[in-house]
Amino acid sequence: MAGFAEDILQAAEAAEAEIQEAVRALDRIVDLNQWKVIEAFQKHQVSDFHFAGSTGYAYNDRGREVLDLVYADVFGAEAALVRPHFASGTHTISTALFGVLRPGDELLYITGRPYDTLHKVIGKPGDGTGSLADFGIAYRETALTEEGEIDWEEVARTLTPRTKMIGIQRSRGYDWRSSFTVKQIGEMTAKVKELAPDAVVFVDNCYGEFTEEMEPAQVGVDLMAGSLIKNPGGGIAETGGYICGRRDLVELAAYRLTAPGIGGEVGAMLGTTRGLYQGLFMAPHTVGQALKGSVFAAAVFERCGFRTKPAWQEQRTDLIQAISFDGPEHLIAFVQGIQRAAAVDSHAVPEPWDMPGYEHPVIMAAGTFIQGGSLELSADAPIRAPYIGYMQGGLTYSHVKYGVLMALQSMRNRKLL
Numbered sequence: 001m002a003g004f005a006e007d008i009l010q011a012a013e014a015a016e017a018e019i020q021e022a023v024r025a026l027d028r029i030v031d032l033n034q035w036k037v038i039e040a041f042q043k044h045q046v047s048d049f050h051f052a053g054s055t056g057y058a059y060n061d062r063g064r065e066v067l068d069l070v071y072a073d074v075f076g077a078e079a080a081l082v083r084p085h086f087a088s089g090t091h092t093i094s095t096a097l098f099g100v101l102r103p104g105d106e107l108l109y110i111t112g113r114p115y116d117t118l119h120k121v122i123g124k125p126g127d128g129t130g131s132l133a134d135f136g137i138a139y140r141e142t143a144l145t146e147e148g149e150i151d152w153e154e155v156a157r158t159l160t161p162r163t164k165m166i167g168i169q170r171s172r173g174y175d176w177r178s179s180f181t182v183k184q185i186g187e188m189t190a191k192v193k194e195l196a197p198d199a200v201v202f203v204d205n206c207y208g209e210f211t212e213e214m215e216p217a218q219v220g221v222d223l224m225a226g227s228l229i230k231n232p233g234g235g236i237a238e239t240g241g242y243i244c245g246r247r248d249l250v251e252l253a254a255y256r257l258t259a260p261g262i263g264g265e266v267g268a269m270l271g272t273t274r275g276l277y278q279g280l281f282m283a284p285h286t287v288g289q290a291l292k293g294s295v296f297a298a299a300v301f302e303r304c305g306f307r308t309k310p311a312w313q314e315q316r317t318d319l320i321q322a323i324s325f326d327g328p329e330h331l332i333a334f335v336q337g338i339q340r341a342a343a344v345d346s347h348a349v350p351e352p353w354d355m356p357g358y359e360h361p362v363i364m365a366a367g368t369f370i371q372g373g374s375l376e377l378s379a380d381a382p383i384r385a386p387y388i389g390y391m392q393g394g395l396t397y398s399h400v401k402y403g404v405l406m407a408l409q410s411m412r413n414r415k416l417l
């Protein structure tokens, strides 16, 4: 067993006692979501034969078709497109945006600067990369207010008759702000519809799935997207993404993923189908394990004097736990400690590097079964002031606890704690 300092173990024990009530509340969300998923499987009579893969064009792949129906039901949407052909969350979101937007249209993000990897999707006019801007699609954003809320006056000023799509990012991403709950997203959507009745409201739902009882598509959002190597893949899906929402918009996204006129009618699933179903089945439970781990992490880090977001007792709407450190040394010790706790690649020592798509050097701990799978315990931090580390995921609560203890011990070993 790892040698943890006595006071670190005591802080962990006290934190665990403190979070009992919060953990029970999370169990109730897990139950509701687990039952919802099972009932959707039952409604569509999911059977062994749905799990067989398909090859070639894969016309009439019933497993693929039913998977779309199950996802649509679980997320309360008219239609869904769930595919292993989405290479990442960014690819999935990009497909949704390119599916709907046309030259001359405008995309307006109302939750401030979007996730780092989307900056190059948005692009700059004339950048020659095939970005939105390169295709003549304008982009605007409104910053959040000091209180972390939507700046509605600014939104009203920024809307133009060309604003075709409104972007909302549910999760904090790499930002020290609060994430937006489904209820808040519902209120935002209603307000947007007052200001711009024809605008398509799009939600980047990454990291949000199954953290609450409802999903954005159930509160009026037109289209949303996420990654299968995050929450809804349950740690089992090996790759992919989903887009769901209004039927006409999902179809446009499908045309962009494959080709106009073809859409979701083709696409070999190869051997991925069972994993996508089983992952969805597991997802409510696994997300619950990760959330409990995050609540524990927040409680312990707070005891050790660090600022956290969300604080342990705050309501959660995504997997990300942000912790504010005093400088780069703490940040690096934290991320390296998380890596040390992994079952896979614990011998690797992460260092900051210039990762494609990110604007600052990033240090990442990822000892995962699925490369980059962030429903698995992982930690990332862009090396930039104010030195915030982000941890997320954990297929089991015990693993998260082990990782947090390792991170604290790694700071202690360097006399930072």
Ligand SMILES: *Cc1c(COP(=O)(O)O)cnc(C)c1O
Pocket: 088, 089, 090, 091, 093, 115, 117, 169, 170, 171, 172, 173, 204, 205, 206, 207, 227
């Ligand atoms: C992870 C994430 C993305 C992008 O997903 P990748 O799989 O990293 O490309 C986009 N938005 C948010 C909020 C995310 O958390």
